[in-house]
Amino acid sequence: MQLLTAVRYREVHWGLLVMSLILTSIGIAFVFSACIDPSSASGWSREATMQTVWLGISLIACGMCLHVPPSAWYHLTLPIACMALALQMVVIVAGGTSLVPVINGRTSWIVLGPLRLQPDEFVKIATILAVARVAGDATANLRQWRWIIAVCLVWMVPTAPILSNNLGNALPLIPMLVGVLLLAGARLRVVAGLCAAGMVTLFLAVLALPQEGPRSYMYRRIQAWLNPEDYVLAEAFQTLRSIRSVGSGQWFGKGYGMGDQNLLGSVPEKHTDMIFSVVGEETGFVGSSLVILLFLTWALVGLWATMAARDRFARLFIGAFTCMIMGQVALNLAVVLGMMPVTGVTLPFFSYGGSSLLATYIGVGICLSCTTAKMHHFSKRSLE
Secondary structure (H helix, E strand, O other): OOOOOOOOHHHOOOHHHHHHHHHHHHHHHHHHHHOOOOOOOOOOOHHHHHHHHHHHHHHHHHHHHHOOOHHHHHHOHHHHHHHHHHHHHHHHHOEOOOOEOOEOOEOOOEEEOOEEEOHHHHHHHHHHHHHHHHHOOOOOOOOOHHHHHHHHHHHHHHHHHHHHHOHHHHOOHHHHHHHHHHHOOOOHHHHHHHHHHHHHHHHHHHHOOOOOOOOOHHHHHHHHHHOHHHHOOOOOHHHHHHHHHHHHOOOOOOOOOOOHHHHOOOOOOOOOOOHHHHHHHHHHHHHHHHHHHHHHHHHHHHHHHHHHOOOHHHHHHHHHHHHHHHHHHHHHHHHHOOOOOOOOOOOOOOOOOHHHHHHHHHHHHHHHHHOOOOOOOOOOOOOO
16 A cells, blocks of 8 residues: 555646635634734734644645545545544543643543644544545445445444534534435435434434533523523623624624724634634625635535546545535534524634644545545446
């Protein structure tokens, strides 16, 4: 198995990387706006500096992933999945210690001195690889229930721990699974039935949420979404402030760096989960619509690369990654606009966070590598 190979750059679908860089550049601009440092002459904050540094690291990782051939990704799926599960075990076993402290009511970060890593972000990439490997097998037939069950089980193994600890990180994996099943040839009615069963399960899980104790924050967030007037100064504060910030932008916004809700710090987590509230306030409906249009363009480029891929595994990975990112975008916007309870999901390419940005660009790099696949020996059956 060859781990690194020369790449014919003219065969790579660079559109996905170009759109990612455009979105990330705009995201850094709004991280800067959300975290303007009045003590600095330029206003450049630590968050904006770190996000720029993480972009550089992410681009290096993306380039390295591009030079790993799709056949290597196919064969490395098992060890990558094992490493991802090992990270999850560290988070579970060491939860509440100095290594995995409780942050915002969750034990989701591994803290190594000044460095904070969120393993869930990398587990999501490993999950896509594993699901694409099983569904992309040369003998896989997603018209048969045994293969559908196999794909769902492979998806469930890493997703269940994330779901139990951080609902926001697990939710984008649902559209990813749906995308893989449809691309791999599963019947639409079967996928619809699975989605209905999943919604019923999620509803029952919500009913079973503890109302007291350290894990009751999820129950309170749902109650705050249903009855925000009862939680104005608590769980509903963030959502209400976000909606007010977005609405105050009206048609054309208050101008870049001029949003009073932003400058006064009225919106909690405005540079991470709620960064779209800064976009809405400073650029208004027109600017927000342009940002959403850029995300839709990114999705179209991802779908174009998916359909252009000439190998089953490659096509499934690109399609799954595209579905996951766009699912995460939809969830984040729904939270910011008060259409669903706060879940702690970030906006890809925009929200401040090194783990999220690095994992996303690793996914982009694998997608770029997969666009060069030409029906290799590792996956000989086409999706066409």
